[in-house]
Amino acid sequence: MRVVRLLALPVLLVLAWWAVSGSSFYLPSPDRVGRAFAETWFSERLVLDVLPSVGRLLAGYVLAGLLGVGLGVLIGLSRRLRATLEPVLEFFRAIPPPVLVPLIMLLAGIDTPMKVLVIVSGCVWPILLNTVEGVRALDEVLSDTCRMYGVRGASRMRRFVLRGASPQIMAGLRQALSIGIILMVISEMFASSSGLGFTIVLFQRQFQIAEMWSGILLLGLLGLALSVLFRGVERRVLSWYYGSGAERA
Amino acid sequence: MLEISSLGKVYESRGRRVEAIGSITFGVGSGELVCVVGPSGCGKTTLLRCIAGLLPASAGEVRVAGVPVTGPPPNMAVVFQEYGRSLFPWMTVRENVELPLKEKRLPAGRRRELVGESLTAVGLIEAAEAHPWQLSGGMQQRVAIARAVAYEPQVLLMDEPFAAVDAQTRADLEDLILRLWRDLGVTTLFVTHDIDEAVYLGQRVIVLSSSPTTVMEDLKIDLPAERDQVATRSLPRFGELRGHVYRQIQRARGTR
Structure with missing residues (x-):
């Protein structure tokens, strides 16, 4: 029953696609796209385009995570630092990251460092601001408990600060993941010779319409896989949070 | 074991100066169980946080086993x-x-x-x-x-620990505290707003005035050492002590 409910809508969508396909050169049928998908992506493109893209995404995402959580904890723990930095941070967060691509190209060239930097520059803000919020809202009674029972330094950081802020940190990481995928593609659409974004633009320019569609499909599947993976990690990390019903409060 | 001498606490913020604790002096002997009661808003929690070293005092000092408290002492639990x-x-x-x-x-x-x-x-x-x-x-x-x-710990502090549980559970927990205290002989300071609870548990009851807080009375509870929820609470002496503390607190509220 569950499987039926899960698959019903995707099957319907493919059928609808089938029905309208063929009416236009730009809308090939699902089997055309499916064949193009297999031919295009189960080839050396997997190694030359897909893996480098995903690698840059993960590198940028991990860097943004370390930077965002690290700085977020520092800022969250210090009231003075927070008062000084918060307006500036809100400003930087408000800048749409794609407009930074030309700038970062000037500073970091057009190779992998540029692309990773673009991803970091977009992903870091939601992680940073959510971490600040989570650390700021740590429970005072728990904080007093730590002081009374001699929980301090690295132990306090690991067992209290990071765990206590983890619901907000995870929320930031979830937002950052979708931003990261968008920026991965965008960074490859500017001056690039490999990667998923580059390939899709290339197919479009060469009127390989089915191949172009298969690239979009691949991006969708990639996003879906990453979000399923993320949800699995989140369930584990935040099991206490969902169990305690705190998210409803 | 626990000495509180001329302890004072003033909260100061821009243009406002609130004297929460005037001057509090009392001691808790080794292995003693002392309860602190006072009218609501009399700074019981402030007092406890000062004793625990979680809040710096404005005046006076707290000593645990002779050592002045400047931060949470390692031999104290709350x-x-x-x-x-x-x-x-x-x-x-x-x-x-x-x-x-x-x-x-x-x-x-x-x-x-x-x-x-x-x-x-x-x-x-x-x-x-x-x-x-x-x-x-x-x-x-x-x-x-x-x-x-x-x-x-050598000293156990309890800050209204049973204020948020139902009456039946509360009675069970009170007896649990008495049993643990007897078994372990740990010096215990029990802060509560409940007069019955203070008289039932304590060997002594410290009655606080309203803010700025001072000690109104240091009352010895001369009930039999063995306490029982039904027997102890129905003793005439329990009623007298309870009435006495109640009147003291009413007086404290009146002088505000």
């Missing part, structure tokens, strides 16, 4: 009123009790022993692998008590 917020929700009951022992760098064997003993003493050994939020309020407070006991 049971907070907000049991739901003083246990780590991401840790199991066992981990919550064990954490302070890890910070004390006790060897694993000794830790296991202390955790087992203290959880057995509060009747929660079965729930060791549960998370705090899976337990009722009274059980959560028992975990907090077990954590305090396992820490083997």
Whole structure:
């Protein structure tokens, strides 16, 4: 029953696609796209385009995570630092990251460092601001408990600060993941010779319409896989949070 | 064991100066159980936080075993009123009790022993692998008590620990505290707003005035050492003491 409910809508969508396909050169049928998908992506493109893209995404995402959580904890723990930095941070967060691509190209060239930097520059803000919020809202009674029972330094950081802020940190990481995928593609659409974004633009320019569609499909599947993976990690990390019903409060 | 001398606390913020505690002086002898009662808003929690070293005093000093308190003393444990917020929700009951022992760098064997003993003493050994939020309020407070006991403190502070549990659970927890105190002989300071509870538990009851707080009376509770929820509470002397403290507190509220 569950499987039926899960698959019903995707099957319907493919059928609808089938029905309208063929009416236009730009809308090939699902089997055309499916064949193009297999031919295009189960080839050396997997190694030359897909893996480098995903690698840059993960590198940028991990860097943004370390930077965002690290700085977020520092800022969250210090009231003075927070008062000084918060307006500036809100400003930087408000800048749409794609407009930074030309700038970062000037500073970091057009190779992998540029692309990773673009991803970091977009992903870091939601992680940073959510971490600040989570650390700021740590429970005072728990904080007093730590002081009374001699929980301090690295132990306090690991067992209290990071765990206590983890619901907000995870929320930031979830937002950052979708931003990261968008920026991965965008960074490859500017001056690039490999990667998923580059390939899709290339197919479009060469009127390989089915191949172009298969690239979009691949991006969708990639996003879906990453979000399923993320949800699995989140369930584990935040099991206490969902169990305690705190998210409803 | 615990000496509080001329303790004062003034909260100062822009243009406002609130004298929460005027001057409080009293002592708690080694192995004694002393209750502190006072009218609501008299700074009981402020007093306790000053004694625990969580809040710097504005005047006077607190000494634990002769050592002046400047931060939380290593030989002191606290049971907070907000049991739901003083246990780590991401840790199991066992981990919550064990954490302070890890910070004390006790060897694993000794830790296991202390955790087992203290959880057995509060009747929660079965729930060791549960998370705090899976337990009722009274059980959560028992975990907090077990954590305090396992820490083997010389001084145990309790800040209205039973204010948020139902009456039946409250009676059970009061008797649990009496039993643990007798078994361990730990010096205990119990802050409460409940006059009955103070008279029932304490060997002495310190009655506080309203803010700026001073000690109104240091009352010896001359009830039989063995306390019982029904027998003790129906003694004529219990009624007298309770009435006396009640009138004192009414007077304290009147002089505000």
